[in-house]
Amino acid sequence: MPPVCRKCRAKVQFPLIIIMQNLMQIMLSIMQAACTVLEILQSSQNQFFLLDQLHDSLSVIPFLATAAWRAGSPAPRSCWTYPGRSDWFHNVVLKLWDERLWLENFRMSRQTLFEIADELRPYLLRQDTVMRSAIPVEERIAIGVYYLSHKSCYRKLADIFSKGISSIASVVIEFCLAMEHKLLHKEVKLTDYHKVIAGFQRLGFPNCIGAIDCTHIPIICPKVQQAQYFNHKSFHSVVLQAACDADGVFFSILAGHPGVAHDAQVFRSSLLCKQMEAGTFVPGNPLMHYGGVSIPPVLIADGAYPLCRWLMKPYPNPITERERNFNKVFNRCRNVVERAFRRLKSRFRRLSDRMAVHVQNINSVIAAAVILHNICERKNHILPEGEGDSTSNEDFENDVPVVEDAGRVEGEGESVRNALADYIYNHNNV
Structure with a gap:
């Protein structure tokens, strides 16, 4: 028969329920009477014939009763909730x-x-x-x-x-x-840049606006472009680039590049790189002058990043005491981003394990974890003892190729690095 509107059917069926209930009571009375008849027939000569006839008649009653009840009752509701334990x-x-x-x-x-x-x-x-x-x-x-x-x-x-x-x-x-x-x-933003610069100054590095690095977030092998997500550490991943202040609070992130991407490649594609190049990331782009060199606010990174006037990295082969002194202070400051990554992955362990999430949603999952990390850091929610120093699939070793940019950019970066090395050496910030 054609579909019937549930609301309309409910209005019609409401009196039917009462009728069917009464009908069932009548059927139960008939069955009780039939039982009495059966007792009488047990002594009758034609009991076998009559018993068969009565059995055939009575066997239909339960089915009729069930059908009548279902016809008069609304359809059972579907269960959409998980039938588990208590809440x-x-x-x-x-x-x-x-x-x-x-x-x-x-x-x-x-x-x-x-x-x-x-x-x-x-x-x-x-x-x-x-x-x-x-x-x-x-x-x-x-x-x-x-x-x-x-x-x-x-x-x-x-x-x-x-x-x-x-x-x-x-x-x-x-x-x-x-x-x-x-x-x-x-x-996730740069708040008071004066406090950020002061934080790195306390660690011995002047006019530093942040430490930057990349880390790999493991994922399950995607269905497409599998080779692009297979990184140099032999697992599938996406790259998270992040920059943080001296307290390990992130102020810039970029997630989603496939695991095969080099740190320098990820950096050049980031908005942070473009803003630092234009001198617009730090309000006013305050300059520090030392030894006749104008030093803009700088980021510090490892050898995988290019050297330029606003992006510093350590001397690849330090020879003099001044260069070794610079590298020592530099590494002490750069380690804040490595420790921040460790706390991030220890606090939110999902980032240390392969995520069964569609590639198009992975960036949002990573962003949510970084946001929560910053909230927890600012509220001083301390990790349980022993959880902030280690994590699986760690990738903070300097085992990626060193990048050296040639020409004017490297020359400007070298001048700034030398001026900073002189300042640090002369001020005994070790």
Whole structure:
């Protein structure tokens, strides 16, 4: 028969339910009477014939009753929620956990997570439907943060949070996209450049605006361009370039280049490179004058990066005491970005394990982790003891080819480096 509007059918079927219930009561009475007849027939000469006839008649009654009840009842609702254990997040985490457990499992305090929830509420709030209740925003944040903080797969998270696997996957990606869209430019930016320069000055390096480096984020082998994502360390990855201040807070990131890309190639394609070249990244581009050389705000990097007037790297083969002294101070300052990467990957372990995420979403996942890292660093959420110094698939060794730019750019960079070496040597900043 043709489809019938559910609402209309419900109005018609409501009295049918009462009728069918009464019909079932009548059928039950008939069955009770039939049982009495059976007892009488047990002594009858024609009991076998009559028993067969009665059995055939009675056998139809349960099927008629079932069909009648189904015809008068609305269709059963589909179950859209995961039939798992009790609600762990609301009944255990929110009610029983102290700050230590929050920091161990979510890498942040309860207050910080709820502050993030308030920021992202307009982007993550969902309405309840007739099929299921929407996942609260706070729990959505918790699912996303827990995913980044651990190496658990979607299936494991589905069991922990009593949700379906597909729901968990959607919540994680929606959370990361919202973090990137709403908080990236708020949390990952150069704030007070005077404080940044002062921070590196305390470490012995003058007029330094940040330390920059690249790290590899492992991924599952993609379906396309597999060779492009296979890096020199023999695993598939995307490259994360990041620059940080002396406290290890990132102010510039670029993620998504395939693992085969060289650090210098990634850097040249970045907005940071273009802004530093134009002298617009640091407001006013304040110059430091020493030994007749004008020194702009500089970034410090390892030997994989090119040398120019605003990008410093160590002397490749230091000979004099002045050059060795420069390299010592230089490496002490550059190590802040290596330690920042270690804390990032230790705090959010998902970045140290192969991510089963579509390539088009990996950048957002990485960005979300960096944003959360900055929030935790600024709020002084300390990592559990022993977690901030080691991580798997570490790639901070200087085993990539050294790049030396020729011509005017290298000449200008050499002049600035020599002036900085003189300043550091004369001021005994070792």
